[in-house]
Amino acid sequence: MTEENQRRVVSVIVINEASVLSRITDLFSGRGYNITSLTVAPIPESKYSRLTIVTAGSVRVIEQITKQLHKLIPVLRVYEHEDMVEKEMAMIKLPISENLSDINTLCEAYNGKIVNAGENTIIAMVADEPKRIDNFLKAIKRYNPKEIVRSGAVALER
Amino acid sequence: MQISGAQMVIEAFIAEGVDTVFGYPGGAIMNVYDEIYKQDKFEHILNRHEQASVHAAEGYSKASGKVGVAMITSGPGFTNAVTGLADAYMDSIPLVVISGQVPMSLIGTDAFQEIDAVGISRSCTKHNYLVTDAKDLPRILKEAFYIARSGRPGPVHVDIPKDVTAQIAEFDYEIELDLETYKPHTKGNPRQIKKAIEAIAKAKRPLFYLGGGIINANAAYEVREFVQKTGIPAVETFMARGVLSHDDELLIGMLGMHGSYASNMAMSETDLVIGLGVRFDDRVTGKLSEFAKNADVIHVDIDPASISKLVNADYPIVGDVKNVVADMLEQVGKIDSENYESWRETIINFNELHPLTFHEDTDRIKPQWVVKRVGELLGDSANISTDVGQHQMWAGQFYPFTRPRQFISSSGLGTMGFGFPAAIGVKAASPEKTSINFTGDGSILMNVQELMTAVEKKIPVINIILNNNFLGMVRQWQTLFYDKRHAETDLSVQPDFVKLAEAFGGIGYRVKTKEEFDAALKDAVEKNIVAFIEVIVERMENVMPMVPSGGSLFNMMLLEKKGDK
Numbered sequence A: 001m002t003e004e005n006q007r008r009v010v011s012v013i014v015i016n017e018a019s020v021l022s023r024i025t026d027l028f029s030g031r032g033y034n035i036t037s038l039t040v041a042p043i044p045e046s047k048y049s050r051l052t053i054v055t056a057g058s059v060r061v062i063e064q065i066t067k068q069l070h071k072l073i074p075v076l077r078v079y080e081h082e083d084m085v086e087k088e089m090a091m092i093k094l095p096i097s098e099n100l101s102d103i104n105t106l107c108e109a110y111n112g113k114i115v116n117a118g119e120n121t122i123i124a125m126v127a128d129e130p131k132r133i134d135n136f137l138k139a140i141k142r143y144n145p146k147e148i149v150r151s152g153a154v155a156l157e158r
Numbered sequence B: 001m002q003i004s005g006a007q008m009v010i011e012a013f014i015a016e017g018v019d020t021v022f023g024y025p026g027g028a029i030m031n032v033y034d035e036i037y038k039q040d041k042f043e044h045i046l047n048r049h050e051q052a053s054v055h056a057a058e059g060y061s062k063a064s065g066k067v068g069v070a071m072i073t074s075g076p077g078f079t080n081a082v083t084g085l086a087d088a089y090m091d092s093i094p095l096v097v098i099s100g101q102v103p104m105s106l107i108g109t110d111a112f113q114e115i116d117a118v119g120i121s122r123s124c125t126k127h128n129y130l131v132t133d134a135k136d137l138p139r140i141l142k143e144a145f146y147i148a149r150s151g152r153p154g155p156v157h158v159d160i161p162k163d164v165t166a167q168i169a170e171f172d173y174e175i176e177l178d179l180e181t182y183k184p185h186t187k188g189n190p191r192q193i194k195k196a197i198e199a200i201a202k203a204k205r206p207l208f209y210l211g212g213g214i215i216n217a218n219a220a221y222e223v224r225e226f227v228q229k230t231g232i233p234a235v236e237t238f239m240a241r242g243v244l245s246h247d248d249e250l251l252i253g254m255l256g257m258h259g260s261y262a263s264n265m266a267m268s269e270t271d272l273v274i275g276l277g278v279r280f281d282d283r284v285t286g287k288l289s290e291f292a293k294n295a296d297v298i299h300v301d302i303d304p305a306s307i308s309k310l311v312n313a314d315y316p317i318v319g320d321v322k323n324v325v326a327d328m329l330e331q332v333g334k335i336d337s338e339n340y341e342s343w344r345e346t347i348i349n350f351n352e353l354h355p356l357t358f359h360e361d362t363d364r365i366k367p368q369w370v371v372k373r374v375g376e377l378l379g380d381s382a383n384i385s386t387d388v389g390q391h392q393m394w395a396g397q398f399y400p401f402t403r404p405r406q407f408i409s410s411s412g413l414g415t416m417g418f419g420f421p422a423a424i425g426v427k428a429a430s431p432e433k434t435s436i437n438f439t440g441d442g443s444i445l446m447n448v449q450e451l452m453t454a455v456e457k458k459i460p461v462i463n464i465i466l467n468n469n470f471l472g473m474v475r476q477w478q479t480l481f482y483d484k485r486h487a488e489t490d491l492s493v494q495p496d497f498v499k500l501a502e503a504f505g506g507i508g509y510r511v512k513t514k515e516e517f518d519a520a521l522k523d524a525v526e527k528n529i530v531a532f533i534e535v536i537v538e539r540m541e542n543v544m545p546m547v548p549s550g551g552s553l554f555n556m557m558l559l560e561k562k563g564d565k
């Protein structure tokens, strides 16, 4: 992997208030950096939220961004993950005419299952490491998925 | 007590000890102006453009060390002020800027004079707020002042919708602030400080690299003592002018793109950089890979994001430079100033080889002479503001600064139009000193309407226009790097600056000789009203030395020696 294209996962704990998200994303967009994925949810029983940001870029710039993240007034903590457990979820809508037991077996291999069945389509979900989700999405292709949604990664330091 | 949002703004100002507010009214901020009308605790200065209000607040803050305050209306009032916010952000100047906003019910409807002000100011303020309920206003205002002045200072913007300024709520300014996520470091790590002292004691050619953070931290006198006791030579950034007095023997001069030969050579030859309140700006370092190539780096700064941002710090110390230097002073006994004797001699030799000077070899007055002359005539009794361009660099190079907060200039953003309004703010903050603005024939026109402010409020700023009929700094680059193609920089067509000043009720002088200049300056100081002194100077003078953009510090273009031609 080249210097320029390091994948990085950063978690940020912030006060859950208006505009905090744009303060954070501005630091990326102002440098022309793309955010690969971003998840946000409140931390239970606190006034904070936790964001997980996946991005790619040069180590130097990402270090700079994390320092700037620390400087934002509503930011409590920033984790640049080194040794983490990382998970992501995906949901897939498939035609009901496909082989459902095959699909179910495939999903099970990625900690998932069929979670909904409608008149013409079913919805399956999986939850696994982002890399493995990539693989799963390749494998599921042959069942003609109609719609795919990925949640973006969440991570916890070991 | 139960009061309106507008009254809260006034009460907060009074509680913060604000004595001067710069601003410009309009629809969305009218409720607050109505309360300004009713009070007599602070003065409001009506600038004639919102950009000038923010620059005036910056000048006020830089000269006084207090938080500067500006007030503007929504929409165009706010957008006019953005340049000032950006300028203050780049130079770490503590400001609280209050803007009016359309009423809450109209936000997001493209209402008259509506603009997403916090959206715009987010990237050029230290922090900002959109107030949605008057009950939050006491806390927000108190936080705004605290955030502006603490840590690495900066501008804070508070946007208040008109209905919130009318809303009645409880006002209590005694509340304890609870900023769990904002706790600036102020004490340096003692272990790092000890290591840094040991490194200094071992170094053979250490060099102080002094920055504007020292002035923000009110640490200049501690730094003077530290320099004195260690006998280590020092260079100053443009922003640090006045940290050491010009006659301090250990002060080599200013470094950087237009730094002196000796300063830039010292930085290139040092084996230990002692950076205090600096941020290794590209105009200071030149080519990074060649900057202080053989040196270890001690870097003291309040802002962790500044440390190792550009130059790796071997001894990083995050903390308020005043505290850190005080801690260092306790161990100063470990440092033997004798060790640096030959290093000091080396620097004296650099200085003799290429002293910072200029040649008086034309009929016209040289701009550098004007700066020097003002120094001789007014010296410590003047505060010096500048606009942006060649005149700015000459002011930084040749004025004999004696104290911190004497020099006020737009460094990071380089905002033409800064000087005049800033000098108004400087005079408001420190009326006992003469307020001089060195400006150019280009820059002065970018906030010339402030003549009216200065006349109305009897603020006797003396603007010295170094008239070279050029956008001189850009012309210099064109001469040197664009084969003399002077695209759109020739300002041969000009106003009559004397009549211009007079049209507003100020006084104007046009001078071509040294005698005329002395007489004009003396007269302007005595008359004590706002003045333009237009000095016709040599047109093609270049600022030297010069490190071409991206070049190495030691590779300077130098003033031709007399007789070299």
Ligand SMILES: Cc1ncc(C[n+]2csc(CCOP(=O)(O)OP(=O)(O)O)c2C)c(N)n1
Pocket (backbone or CB within 6 Å): B387, B388, B389, B390, B391, B392, B414, B415, B416, B417, B439, B440, B441, B442, B443, B444, B466, B468, B470, B471, B472, B473, B474
């Ligand atoms: C608002 C703004 N626009 C453009 C510039 C680019 N600029 C830098 S110096 C300069 C020339 C300034 O001319 P003048 O005020 O006459 O000063 P001189 O260099 O001639 O002393 C210009 C155009 C700037 N710094 N600020």
Ligand SMILES: [Mg+2]
Pocket (backbone or CB within 6 Å): B389, B440, B441, B442, B466, B467, B468, B469, B470, B471, B472
């Ligand atoms: Mg000019």
